[in-house]
Amino acid sequence: MMERCATHHGNVIKKYCADHDVVCCETCNVVRHRSCPHVDKLRHVGKGIKTSVEYKTSKESLDEIISRMKQEKDVRSKNLTSIHQQKEKLMKDVDKFQDEVIDRIKDLAKTSKQQIRSKHEEYKKAIETDEAALGNCYIVSYQNIGKLSAYNDSRVTRVCAYSKAGILLRTFDRDDNDKQILCSLRKIALSAMKELIFLTDKVNGLIVLNKEGKKMWNFNDPELKEARGICVLPGDLVFVSGASSNNILQIDNDGKKEGILVGPSKGLNKPLAMAYDEENSRIIVGCGSNEILVYSISRK
Incomplete structure (x- = not known):
């Protein structure tokens, strides 16, 4: 698939100007880069690029960056799983504590009611006597x-x-x-x-x-x-x-x-x-x- 020029619509990008480090079409070459001494066709410029040191270095750097990104993604994924597990544990702990508090309050209320009934009967009998x-x-x-x-x-x-x-x-x-x-x-x-x-x-x-x-x-x-x-x-x-x-x-x-x-x-x-x-x-x-x-x- 051929890339089209953004300035001259319809023209195909065929050349590269090393002086300005840009790609251009034939019209761009005539209008803007006619006086540039280092303009060449893309197919000539691209020859041997995959075997160049720069290509290998760039590729290795990109591979390393991608690898680190994957590692960071894995770390964040593990962290996400960990905080989710912690959240679930804390929620269960809160529910358990809530149940314990409610049970304790119920026990205290039951004991208090029994004491009130007992005192009521005691005072009632004393008053009646x-x-x-x-x-x-x-x-x-x-x-x-x-x-x-x-x-x-x-x-x-x-x-x-x-x-x-x-x-x-x-x-x-x-x-x-x-x-x-x-x-x-x-x-x-x-x-x-x-x-x-x-x-x-x-x-x-x-x-x-x-x-x-x-x-x-x-x-x-x-x-x-x-x-x-x-x-x-x-x-x-x-x-x-x-x-x-x-x-x-x-x-x-x-x-x-x-x-x-x-x-x-x-x-x-x-x-x-x-x-x-x-x-x-x-x-x-x-x-x-x-x-x-x-x-x-x-x-x-």
């Missing part, structure tokens, strides 16, 4: 007050808690200093949320014990004469009535007086017992004057 004990404590003490008060105003000086089977669980009568807590018990109220027992005593006013019988605080005030009725509202808002002072006082959680809810001017006469109507937010008071009075309260 205390509720039952406090409930029985209320029933026994209240009934004893009714029975003993019929006999010459006998004084109740202790509170006893019994199980439903009739077994004595606790007796509340003395404080940490071994002093008598009560002089003449009148009423009992309970706070299930804070596990407190509220007692009214004819002499000592309002006394609060925890479920272990430890005295938390004692409220006694000149404005409260002969503490009698007691009422604990949700949120542990406490009202106590004075049978002789003819009033109802409001007490805070620390045993401090917040004020007088109802006084003698409201027609209160010897308030002996109180109950809270949560639905209608009312205090119902039973009086020694054979009257039942109802007072609305506003809770803020």
